[in-house]
Amino acid sequence: MYTKDFASLLQLLSLSQQSGTLIVLRQGEAWQASLQLQKGRPLSCIIISLVDGRLLMSGAQAVDWLASRGELQWYLTVGEQAGAASLAPTTTAPTGDPGQRSAPSPSPSQGMRPSHLVPRRLLQSPPLSSWSREERLLFALIDGSRTVSEIAHLLRRSPEQIMPLLLSLIQRGAITLEELHQ
Known part of the structure; x- marks a missing residue:
């Protein structure tokens, strides 16, 4: 685990042309960020609550x-990532400071709704033998067109219940989450 401010970290990764999954967090705060990088350029970025997986x-x-958080802890899982779309600006409002340990559940007009998120595969043939049964099942349902809500429905779970599994697959560099563009 390394420590650096985010702007310097991105500059370092850009200069070194690193590809892979960058995990960023801050000691004592209840959030974790996951970025997919290709040749030092962020392709996607999500921040998930460590309290409830939202x-x-x-x-x-x-x-x-x-970039506004100061010194952050980070580690990089190196690997060539292909097929992810460019980082697009978000049009929704944040649900509040991700550092809050007990953030309220978002209302339909706040935050990212699972019906607007589509998981996409970054790996075509992952090492499934080291994955849990739930991770393998979830990965099998990711086809680039189903939303998080649709996948949760197929698994007979809520989107909030599958978010920790999605985060696990993101950390492994197997998938990314993208906003649905209509």
Whole structure:
């Protein structure tokens, strides 16, 4: 685990042309960010609550928020990522400061709704033997067109229940979450 401010971290990763999954957090705060990088450029960024697994922010809004946080802890899982779309600006409002330990549940007009998020595969043939049964099942349902809500429905779970599994797959560099563009 390394420590650096976010702007310097992105500059370092850009200069070194790193690809992979960047995990960012801040000691004592209840959020974790996951960025997919390709040749040092962020392709996607999400911030998830460590309290309940809710998606707090995504896209350019999440990157901007991270830049305002000062010193952050981070680690990079190196690997070539392909097929992810460019980081697009977010049009929704944040659900509040992700550092809050007991953030209220978002109302339909706040935050990212699972019906607007589409998981996309970054790996075509992942090492499934090291994954849990739930992770393998979830990965099998990710086809690039189903939303988080649709996948949760197929699994007979709520979107909030599958968010920790999605985060696990993001951390492994297997998937990314993108906003649904209509």
